[in-house]
C-alpha cells in the first residue's frame with residue numbers, strides 16, 4: 001500500500017494550485033490525474049483568460065496550465081501520478097483505489113485528500129441526438145486543440161454560454177464555418193465581449209431557440225440537417241417558427257455538472273444547487289467537506305471559472321497542510337488573502353448566480 | 364442588442380465614442396466592454412494611466428481621453444478583444460483603425476482587405492498600414508487598417524483574401 005500525506009485528485013487549475021499551496025507549507029503531496037499531462041481543462045483553452053494578475057489574466061489557458069505544471073514538476077514536495085484514475089474510495093479505512101495506465105491497481109492511504117476532479121458535460125434531449133456528427137463541446141475542443149483535427153465543415157452551436165461562444169470562436173479560427181449559435185434562454189449567458197467577438201465574424205446568435213430535431217444523411221447515416229424552433233417565455237416551442245440548417249456537425253454546450261462520484265462514495269453531505277451545476281458538496285470556508293480530512297476545490301465544488309478554481313485550490317491546499325501541523329506562521333494571512341480574492345472575483349453582477357448558490361449551500 | 368446578439372446598439376455604443384474635438388487631436392482608445400465582469404488586464408497594461416486603476420475587479424474600464432496617447436498597448440492584452448484605437452487624423456479622407464486579429468493568414472502591410480462592421484458584414488475595403496505581431500502581442504496580432512473616415516466607428520474587423528464561406 002502506497003502512503004501519502006496529502007493526495008490531490010485532479011490536476012486541473014484547482015488541483016495544481018492545491019498541490020503547490022500544500023507543498024509551499026511544507027507538506028508532501030501526491031497529485032493524481034487520469035490524463036497523460038497536467039492542466040485539466042486548461043490544456044484545451046487557446047484563448048487569453050480573464051481575471052487579475054494573480055490568476056494569470058491575459059495569458060492563454062494552455063500557457064497557464066504549462067506554467068503551473070512546470071512549477072509542480074520541479075517542486076520536490078510534489079510527486080505526480082499521471083495516467084492514473086482514482087476509481088474508488090473506501091470510507092471504512094480511508095483508502096483510495098487507483099487504476100494506473102489501465103492495467104495496474106494501486107491502493108493509497110492518504111492522511112488528507114483534496115478532490116479536484118472538475119465537471120462533466122450535460123447533454124440535451126431531442127430527436128436523433130445520438131447521430132454521428134453530434135458532439136459535446138469538450139470533445140470538439142479535444143479533437144481540434146489537442147489532436148489538430150477539425151470535426152467537420154459546417155457547425156450549429158447549441159448554447160451561448162462562455163463555452164459555446166469560445167468554442168465557436170476557436171472553430172472559426174480553425175477555418176470551420178459556424179452557421180449559428182442558438183440558446184433557449186432569452187439572453188446570452190456568456191460574457192458579452194465573447195459574444196461580440198463571434199458576432200464580428202458574422203456568426204448570428206439566436207436567443208430563445210432550441211433544437212427540434214436532427215436528421216441523418218440517408219447514405220452515411222451521419223448528421224446532415226438540424227431543425228431549430230423558437231421557444232416562448234414559458235419555454236414552450238412555437239410551431240411554425242422552424243429554421244433549417246444544413247450542417248454536418250452539431251456541438252452541444254449546454255453546461256457542466258460536478259464530477260462528484262468520489263465524494264458520494266466517501267459519504268460527504270451533498271446538496272442540489274442548480275446555480276452551481278447540480279449536486280455539490282457542503283463544506284466550510286477551509287473547503288473541507290462534512291467528512292473530516294476530505295477537501296474540495298474547483299468545478300467539482302460548483303461549476304465556475306478557472307480563476308476561482310485556482311483560489312479554491314489554494315485554500316484547500318493551505319488548509320489541508322495546516323491540519324497536518326504545517327504552518328510557519330503564515331497560514332492565517334495566506335488564507336485571508338485567498339478568501340478576499342475569491343470574494344473579489346465573485347462580487348460583480350456576473351457572480352450573482354454563484355453567490356446565490358453558495359448562500360444556499362451555506363444555509 | 365448586446366444581451367441578445369452580441370452587437371451593441373447605437374445607444375449602447377454612444378457613451379464610448381469620444382467627442383469630435385478629441386478625435387481631431389489624434390489616436391485614442393475605444394473600449395467596447397459593456398458588462399461588469401471579473402477582469403482587469405486593460406488597466407494594468409496601460410502605462411500612461413489613461414485606463415483608471417480598478418477599485419473592484421468587476422469595474423467597467425473607462426478611458427481618460429486626455430491621458431490616452433493612442434499607443435495601442437492595451438489592445439492585445441484585453442482577453443475580450445474589446446479594445447480598438449481610432450486615429451481620425453491619419454489622412455484627409457481616411458481614418459486608421461487598429462484592431463486585434465487572431466486569424467490566419469495575417470495580412471501583409473500594404474495589402475487591401477475587406478473591412479467588416481460589428482455584425483461581420485462587409486462595409487468596404489481598407490488598406491493595411493501596420494501589423495504588430497511581436498512577443499508583446501503574444502499571438503494576438505494588432506492590425507491597423509486605413510478606412511474612409513466615415514467608417515471609423517463602424518469598422519471593427521477585417522477579412523483577408525475574400526469570403527471563404
Ligand SMILES: Cc1cc2nc3c(=O)[nH]c(=O)nc-3n(C[C@H](O)[C@H](O)[C@H](O)COP(=O)(O)OP(=O)(O)OC[C@H]3O[C@@H](n4cnc5c(N)ncnc54)[C@H](O)[C@@H]3O)c2cc1C
Pocket residue numbers: 009010011012013014015032033034035039040041042045048049050051084085086087116117118119141162163164166167259297298299300304305306307308309
Ligand atoms: C471552452 C471553455 C472555456 C473556458 N474559458 C475560461 C476562461 O476564459 N476563464 C476562466 O477562468 N475559466 C474558463 N473556463 C473554465 C475553466 O476551464 C474551469 O472552470 C476550470 O478548468 C475548472 O478547474 P478544475 O481544476 O476544477 O477542473 P478541470 O480543469 O476539469 O480539471 C479536473 C482534472 O481532474 C482529472 N480527473 C477527474 N476525475 C479524475 C479521477 N477520478 N481520477 C484522476 N483524475 C481525475 C481530470 O483529468 C482533469 O485533469 C473555460 C472552460 C471551457 C470548457
Ligand code: SF4
Pocket residue numbers: 391392408409410411412413414426430431432433434435436437438448
Ligand atoms: S491606447 Fe495606450 S494610452 Fe490609450 S488606453 Fe491604451 S494603453 Fe493606455
Ligand code: SF4
Pocket residue numbers: 193394396402403404405406424440441442443444445446
Ligand atoms: S481587459 Fe478587456 S474584457 Fe477585461 S475589463 Fe478590460 S476591456 Fe473589459
